[in-house]
Amino acid sequence: MKTGSLIAMLFPAFVMYAQPGKLVWEENFNSNKIDTSVWNFETGTGVNGDWGTGQLDRATDRKQNVAIKKGVKGADSSCLVITTRAEEFMDRKYTSGRINTKGKASWGPGHKIVARVYARDVKSMGQGFAFWMLPDEKPVGQKHMMWPQGGEIDIMEYVGSIPFHNLGSVHYAWSYENNEWQSWNHAHQGFYYSFKDQEVPNPSEPGYGNYPPAKNDTIAGSWGFHDYGINWYQDRIEFFVDSTVYHIHYLNDGATLNFAKDGENEDAIEEINGKRTGVSEYSNHFPEWHPYEHNMYIILSAGVGGSKNTYGGPISDAAKFPCSVFVDWVRVYEL
Template sequence: MKKTAILLLLASCSAFGQVKKGKLIWEENFDGTTLNEKVWNYELGDGCPNICGWGNNERQFYTKENHKIVDGKLVITAKKDGNKYTSTRITTAGKKEFQYGYMETRAKIPVGQGIWPAFWMLGSNIKQVGWPKSGEIDILEYVGKEPHMVYTTLHTKANHGDHASSHKTRFDDIEEGFHTFGVDWTKDKMDFYVDGTLVFTFNPADKTEDVWPFNQPFYFILNVAVGGNFGGPEVDDSIFPQEFIVDYVRVYSNK
């Protein structure tokens, strides 16, 4: 009995603060040899003429060539090509959109001054209402100029840009190997997790449209930016090429 009680106590302690996932709703395991364009869209270029620098003075030019599928993983490679930087940005807009659930990726991040990988979501109504009214959910952001830090952030009309609802958490080993990054999104709150451990909760008392635009479908974005207002401005050219390796993207129901 004593041994059983100790084991139960250990299990309870290890589960404290850990995410609880519901039923698996959708997953992208990057099987095959090419990106599934029934699921993913490419966003190309430098954002011009509408949002040059992708709204953040970023330096990269997005192409279809800066990625590959290898052994069931998506590999996005940021490169220095001559006098310009290239990368890849893909979205599930209009193809795979979700409202509520536990959203997770398992990935290995690129590193170095000026690098800015992200796993994030935008409201499906962005073309109608614009940003930030559409809302933005940043499940993972990492900037190479701040080693060991993971950013989890929400942008809304009430709080966006430098005033966004954001939190950064230190993980001394985040640059080593693969890690999981997720958000448990319900009608009431957002709980962000790194490696299954809770790092940030957003639960405003007054959920007006300007504060809580998260009652509609959102779509996924995976990309690696270079430089910009957040990732830079300085860029260390000696770090390139850098790879953002994504094992999977999964959506579970809320527990």
């Protein structure tokens, strides 16, 4: 057992914060257009016409939705800008953008993955932006990796309906089911980060409300740039905003002394390094595929709308469009 894993097990209220090593990949968005040797445009309306979340937008590869912008206040350099718009386009009344690195760049355990993002216009219910990951590997002999068997990591899930918090979470399956979809076969473990308190809020589920934030409200996630990332170890994934780890997900059952090895998912809020921190387990439920032991690719996406309990929620009359989010850079380090 590695030293860091042993310390985390013996002293669960202590976390050794990741020390990033070599920078192995970065995208600074400094060219005049999206680099298609790195990024794929993902267009259309997704799974069953709603990307699986009840969204109402159509993603396009137009500059109106995905572009490079210079001169963004607070940026280190040029930015990727992804914009949702209220407009008639093909079969939809809203457009959006999403890009990913599928088949071109992916990473697994042993990496720190982080993006600097300014969700400037995400201020009301029905608006949202995500920085997330899906599997770029599949089982031998299979044509694809089914969701959620392959896992999903939501590093940044920021919606205007919950404007003072970010959600960091994992999605995975209870059972392999021969790599086939089953409606019941979905587990989720996630915790919110409070921009005001820089920890898990109390109560831990903030709920919809208090939108839109005031124009000069510095504790809203839409106020300025923040670093959203994960420290991905062999035994756990640590979610952080700026320099604060607020959610630690352990991959195995009973991975810390606070959780029994009993075949059940468990979660708790602990005080770690003086901060309310969410701790959860476990995602290695079946031997055929351990989702967070394989490489995943990055997705940057914006959305409009969503069913009542997912993503952005129904569109509020207060939601203003166009709605732009800026990504200054994305970087991957060795741990």
